[in-house]
Amino acid sequence: MPTSRFSRRDFITAAGTLAGGSLLYQAVGCKPSAMSGTKEAASSGGPADYTLTIAVKPVELAPNRIVSTTTYNGQFPGPLLRFQEGKSVTIDIHNQTDTPEQLHWHGQFLSTDVDGAAEEGTPFIPPHGSRRITFVPKPSGYRFYHTHVHAGANLGAGQYTGLVGPVYIEPKNNPGNYDREVFLTLKEFEATYSRGGDMAMDFLSPATTVKELKDSGENAMNASLAKGMPHGFEVGYGSFTINGRMLGSGEPIRVKPGERVLFHVLNGSATEIRSLALPGHTFTVVAMDGNPIPKPVAVPGLWLGTAERVSAIVEMNHPGIWILGDMADDDRQHGMGTVVEYTGQQGKPRWVAPKPFRWNYTQFGNPEAAVPAPDQVFDMIFAKDNAAEGGFNRWTINGVAFAEDHMQPMFRVQQGKRYRLRMRNASDDIHPIHLHRHSFELTRASGQQSSGVIKDVVMLGGYQEMEIDFVADNPGLTLFHCHQQVHMDFGFMALFEYV
Numbered sequence: 001m002p003t004s005r006f007s008r009r010d011f012i013t014a015a016g017t018l019a020g021g022s023l024l025y026q027a028v029g030c031k032p033s034a035m036s037g038t039k040e041a042a043s044s045g046g047p048a049d050y051t052l053t054i055a056v057k058p059v060e061l062a063p064n065r066i067v068s069t070t071t072y073n074g075q076f077p078g079p080l081l082r083f084q085e086g087k088s089v090t091i092d093i094h095n096q097t098d099t100p101e102q103l104h105w106h107g108q109f110l111s112t113d114v115d116g117a118a119e120e121g122t123p124f125i126p127p128h129g130s131r132r133i134t135f136v137p138k139p140s141g142y143r144f145y146h147t148h149v150h151a152g153a154n155l156g157a158g159q160y161t162g163l164v165g166p167v168y169i170e171p172k173n174n175p176g177n178y179d180r181e182v183f184l185t186l187k188e189f190e191a192t193y194s195r196g197g198d199m200a201m202d203f204l205s206p207a208t209t210v211k212e213l214k215d216s217g218e219n220a221m222n223a224s225l226a227k228g229m230p231h232g233f234e235v236g237y238g239s240f241t242i243n244g245r246m247l248g249s250g251e252p253i254r255v256k257p258g259e260r261v262l263f264h265v266l267n268g269s270a271t272e273i274r275s276l277a278l279p280g281h282t283f284t285v286v287a288m289d290g291n292p293i294p295k296p297v298a299v300p301g302l303w304l305g306t307a308e309r310v311s312a313i314v315e316m317n318h319p320g321i322w323i324l325g326d327m328a329d330d331d332r333q334h335g336m337g338t339v340v341e342y343t344g345q346q347g348k349p350r351w352v353a354p355k356p357f358r359w360n361y362t363q364f365g366n367p368e369a370a371v372p373a374p375d376q377v378f379d380m381i382f383a384k385d386n387a388a389e390g391g392f393n394r395w396t397i398n399g400v401a402f403a404e405d406h407m408q409p410m411f412r413v414q415q416g417k418r419y420r421l422r423m424r425n426a427s428d429d430i431h432p433i434h435l436h437r438h439s440f441e442l443t444r445a446s447g448q449q450s451s452g453v454i455k456d457v458v459m460l461g462g463y464q465e466m467e468i469d470f471v472a473d474n475p476g477l478t479l480f481h482c483h484q485q486v487h488m489d490f491g492f493m494a495l496f497e498y499v
């Protein structure tokens with residue numbers, strides 16, 4: 001039974017006293033409390049339910065490792081916002097920086113005036129200005145909020161900053177067989193560029209690549225290199241954190257044998273794919289991107305593309321002091337981990353790599369169940385034009401790079417119809433593909449059929465194919481993009497319009 005219901009007031013108090021600690025989001029033993037008081041005030045033009053202030057602040061990642069970055073409310077991650085499904089909330093957003101901001105409510109079905117994407121028409125939060133927004137949160141589950149501005153070449157802007165925070169929308173009924181919840185936001189800091197560099201994707205299954213896509217991508221790359229072009233810029237990082245603390249510097253997650261802990265894991269990276277394992281333990285995945293999967297599935301570890309979320313229960317049945325960390329040794333050693341400490345155990349935290357395994361989205365679905373036929377199929381080819389834009393790779397969807405002077409909608413949909421996106425990746429990079437204001441159902445990954453996996457971000461591997469379906473049920477301009485900042489900023493976006 002869940003024991004964790006943070007009220008807004010409880011949260012604000014807790015955030016004030018625990019800021020900087022890795023246990024910030026351990027919601028233990030907080031009693032439910034009424035939310036009606038502030039709600040009435042808001043509807044009468046009084047105080048908002050929540051206030052988020054965007055400002056540059058120091059963030060202590062580890063002792064004597066303090067970075068300067070843009071934050072929500074002076075903390076990283078931003079405060080955990082707990083909403084109730086269907087209950088209107090009013091939020092004041094103050095921008096204390098010199099640049100216009102957008103706050104995107106990732107994974108929610110909102111209108112374009114509050115979704116938080118200028119491309120859809122959401123007004124900016126002006127520099128040194130404010131904006132009050134009101135919306136009805138939905139759907140229930142694990143969502144998040146983050147900045148949604150163009151960073152371009154500026155590694156001090158957009159998602160390279162600390163502008164990320166978790167959202168949990170309480171369902172009207174909340175059956176959950178766990179003892180408590182722990183929210184984990186995975187995030188890197190101190191971004192720099194390198195030329196080229198391979199992105200690991202051998203974790204994806206099926207590993208099938210399409211020869212035609214590979215030939216096309218390799219020919220384009222070889223032609224570019226033959227002209228004397230360098231490899232396009234890629235982003236790397238100097239420090240890696242969970243809940244803003246590097247491994248070894250935060251408070252451990254203290255557990256008792258037999259406890260069932262529900263981890264809500266968010267990859268808050270601007271560009272990276274992350275993994276997570278806990279030696280000797282199994283993750284039982286119950287939801288992906290906040291949406292329950294057809295039946296729980298046990299896996300030895302998690303993989304998350306940029307902006308993906310996984311909710312998984314871990315039964316604490318292997319006493320010791322363990323590192324819950326990224327499976328990439330280098331990233332874990334640079335901070336991507338936290339410590340899980342059983343009551344009464346002593347010693348140094350230990351890491352043991354899990355046996356190699358692959359991440360197959362279709363294992364979380366119903367392979368047998370048929371999905372409805374779509375009313376229309378949109379074919380999409382994603383391609384890379386190496387180093388074509390001032391040293392950055394330019395990205396195209398069906399040959400077109402999205403740009404400020406090139407924002408006309410590429411796809412037209414009609415309300416109520418079901419659409420299938422047949423996505424083909426003619427590049428060697430992995431792309432976490434995101435659709436705003438809607439969820440989609442994964443229907444095919446590298447030739448394997450699937451149903452019942454409902455997401456808002458999905459990783460498409462290099463030279464691979466995938467199909468996702470969505471129902472056009474939320475009118476208004478709808479942004480579709482790769483969630484990697486350095487891809488979306490250099491063309492990898494498109495708009496759907498309702499006609």
Ligand SMILES: [Cu+2]
Nearest residue numbers: 431482484487
């Ligand atoms: Cu991408």
